[in-house]
Amino acid sequence: MLSRIECNIVAGETDCAKIAEVVQRNILKITDLLVGDLRWYSQNARFVPGSLKIISVEYRDLNSFKLLYDFDWNLFSPCQDLNETVTQSEQVNFHIRPGALEFDVIDNQQPSPGDEL
Numbered sequence: 001m002l003s004r005i006e007c008n009i010v011a012g013e014t015d016c017a018k019i020a021e022v023v024q025r026n027i028l029k030i031t032d033l034l035v036g037d038l039r040w041y042s043q044n045a046r047f048v049p050g051s052l053k054i055i056s057v058e059y060r061d062l063n064s065f066k067l068l069y070d071f072d073w074n075l076f077s078p079c080q081d082l083n084e085t086v087t088q089s090e091q092v093n094f095h096i097r098p099g100a101l102e103f104d105v106i107d108n109q110q111p112s113p114g115d116e117l
Contacts, residue, residue: 003103005103006099006100009022013063016057016065019101020054035052038073042077044077044082045074046073051072063095066091067093068089069090070089071090092105
C-alpha cells in the first residue's frame, strides 16, 4: 500500500534532516497508515494519540530512504485486569517522487473470516 505526502522535495535530495522535517510537519496525514491495525495484538489495543515520534530518517540510495519511528499503544481490558502501554518501534521505506514522498506502508489489516476461507 502506498501513502503519499505532497511536498516540494526535489529528486536527488540527500539531506535527511530536511526530509525528516517535511515528514514531521505532515505526520498526521500518514499516522493511521504508519500505526496500522492494532487488532493483530488485541481487539482492545488502541493507539495513544500524539505518541508517534520520528527517530531518524536514513539515506538508502538514490531517492530512497528509511523512516524509523516509535509510537505507543494501550491495551485496556478490565476483565483481564490489563492496563498496559507499549512502545512499538517500526520502520518504513519511502522514496522521493515528483512533488511527493511516497511511503511503502505494509497493509496489516486483520483479515475478515471470509478472507481466511
